[in-house]
Amino acid sequence: MKRRAMVLAGAAVAGLIAIAALAQKQDGEARVDGVTFLGEPVTATEIALGQDLYAANCASCHGASLEGQPDWRRRRNNGRLPAPPHDETGHTWHHSDQDLFKITRSGVEAVVPDYESDMPAFEGILTDAEIRAVLAHIKSTWPERERAVQAKITANDEGGS
Numbered sequence: 001m002k003r004r005a006m007v008l009a010g011a012a013v014a015g016l017i018a019i020a021a022l023a024q025k026q027d028g029e030a031r032v033d034g035v036t037f038l039g040e041p042v043t044a045t046e047i048a049l050g051q052d053l054y055a056a057n058c059a060s061c062h063g064a065s066l067e068g069q070p071d072w073r074r075r076r077n078n079g080r081l082p083a084p085p086h087d088e089t090g091h092t093w094h095h096s097d098q099d100l101f102k103i104t105r106s107g108v109e110a111v112v113p114d115y116e117s118d119m120p121a122f123e124g125i126l127t128d129a130e131i132r133a134v135l136a137h138i139k140s141t142w143p144e145r146e147r148a149v150q151a152k153i154t155a156n157d158e159g160g161s
């Protein structure tokens with residue numbers, strides 16, 4: 001009886017895991033549905049690629065969970081800022097897709113001339129498609145509200161800088 005109960009419990013757990021996997025998949029697909037880059041839809045494959053590229057190229061400064069560096073709002077003694085989070089607690093979502101792309105490709109100086117920053121330029125390290133994938137991954141982690149606000153900022157930046 002005890003054994004049978006364990007088998008049943010095991011089956012129930014397996015069932016739950018299957019349901020969780022399914023829910024995650026659906027959630028993942030739904031999230032992808034809501035994620036765009038420069039108004040273009042983004043695929044699940046791109047986001048998965050972006051996640052790997054993020055871990056390899058960005059996580060060392062911006063954090064494995066996009067949490068940023070400790071005390072990221074306080075300028076260091078050399079006058080430079082630490083790496084901010086890329087999740088909704090930071091201000092990445094305050095920037096248009098256009099600016100996020102420029103910052104990642106060419107550094108913060110690309111949007112703020114003569115600005116000194118520890119943010120490296122990824123031109124020559126990541127292709128434009130890879131930069132797009134990394135940013136799509138970052139965007140896919142934002143809650144609906146932040147994503148909607150950022151979509152408006154991006155739309156208003158059209159034809160601009």
Ligand code: HEC
Pocket residue numbers: 053054057058059060061062080081082083084090091092093095100103104108116117118119120122134135
């Ligand atoms: C060597 C550390 C380092 C690495 C690696 C790094 N960053 Fe940064 N990043 C920074 C710092 C520091 C800042 C803040 C710059 C400032 O404002 O002076 C920053 C800022 C940014 C910003 C602007 C955010 C905002 O809210 O203003 C974006 C976008 C960004 N990084 C994207 C990336 C991406 C994408 C990667 C990986 C492809 C990456 N960074 C890798 C250090 C890094």
